[in-house]
Amino acid sequence: MxxxxxxxxxxxxxxxxxxxxxxxxxxxxxxxxxxxxxxxxxxxxxxxxxxxxxxxxxxxxxxxxxxxxxxxxxxxxxxSPKADMLLEGKVVKVTEESIHVIVLGFSSAIITYEAIRNEFKYKTKHGQGLYVNRSNRRHVIKAGTMIRFVIKSMNEETLHIYGSLMPANTGSVKILEKFSEHTESVTINSTPKKRRSKEKYEVAQITEHGSVVKDAPSQNNYDRENKKSRRS
Structure with a gap:
C-alpha cells in the first residue's frame, strides 16, 4: 500500500x-x-x-x-496519504449511495456512488448490500471485503478520506491479486512455437550419432553433401 x-x-x-x-x-x-x-x-x-x-x-x-x-x-x-495514491482498507458498510471503509484501523474513508465505475452493480442479498462486477460475478464488494481504492482528497483535521473505484486497478484486493498472478503465469509460460521447434532440431543434430557435435552443419549444408555423394 x-x-x-x-x-x-x-x-x-x-x-x-x-x-x-x-x-x-x-x-x-x-x-x-x-x-x-x-x-x-x-x-x-x-x-x-x-x-x-x-x-x-x-x-x-x-x-x-x-x-x-x-x-x-x-x-x-x-x-502520509496524497491524492491519486492507492490505499487498502476494510469495508464496514455498503449502501446504494456509498461504500464505507476503515484504513489501518483508525482512518475512515467513503466512496460515493459517483466514484464507483459502471461495471459494478448494486444488489442486496439476505438483507446485506453489496456491489457485484457485471463481467466477473466473483468480484464482489461487501462488508468485510478488503478493497484497493484511489484517494481523491483528504481532510487532515478529521483524517477522513474520499476515495474512488473508477480506475481498473481498484476493487477487491483478493480478486485483483488473483488476476495479477494469472497474468504473470501466462507471460512466463508462453514460449514462441518456432523457437521451440528450432531448439528440438538443434538437439537432434547434436545427439544423432550418439556423441556431442560442435558447430553442427545446417540443414542446407547437409542437403548439399548428400547431392555430392549421389553424383559421385
Whole structure:
C-alpha cells in the first residue's frame, strides 16, 4: 500500500526533572499523544515510533520551572496519504449511495456512488448490500471485503478520506491479486512455437550419432553433401 514510510528523525523532548529517575517512561509519555494525529512536522500521521536516547545527553534548561532537554534518535512510521495514491482498507458498510471503509484501523474513508465505475452493480442479498462486477460475478464488494481504492482528497483535521473505484486497478484486493498472478503465469509460460521447434532440431543434430557435435552443419549444408555423394 502506498502512503506508508519509515522516517529517520532527530527529536528533542522536554522532561520534568522529577521524572529523571524513570526517563524512558517520561519520554514515551511525551511522544504517545502524537500518535494517530496529523502533524505538519511529519507531513502525515504518526503510527508508531522506535526511539533511542543516548546516555548522558540530557541537559537541564535554566528558568523558573527548569526542564531536562533530551535528544532522541528515532525511527518513525508515518502515514502520509496524497491524492491519486492507492490505499487498502476494510469495508464496514455498503449502501446504494456509498461504500464505507476503515484504513489501518483508525482512518475512515467513503466512496460515493459517483466514484464507483459502471461495471459494478448494486444488489442486496439476505438483507446485506453489496456491489457485484457485471463481467466477473466473483468480484464482489461487501462488508468485510478488503478493497484497493484511489484517494481523491483528504481532510487532515478529521483524517477522513474520499476515495474512488473508477480506475481498473481498484476493487477487491483478493480478486485483483488473483488476476495479477494469472497474468504473470501466462507471460512466463508462453514460449514462441518456432523457437521451440528450432531448439528440438538443434538437439537432434547434436545427439544423432550418439556423441556431442560442435558447430553442427545446417540443414542446407547437409542437403548439399548428400547431392555430392549421389553424383559421385
Amino acid at each position: 502506498e502512503g506508508l514510510s519509515v522516517v529517520q528523525a532527530n527529536l528533542k523532548v522536554y522532561v520534568d526533572p522529577s521524572q529523571s529517575k524513570n526517563l524512558s517512561s517520561a519520554i514515551f509519555r511525551e511522544l504517545s499523544p502524537l500518535l494517530f494525529k496529523y502533524d505538519d512536522a511529519f507531513d502525515g500521521v504518526l503510527l508508531a515510533y522506535n526511539v533511542h536516547a543516548p546516555e548522558n545527553k540530557g541537559r537541564i534548561l535554566p528558568g523558573v520551572h527548569p526542564f531536562i532537554a533530551v535528544r532522541l534518535e528515532a525511527k518513525l512510521l508515518v502515514f
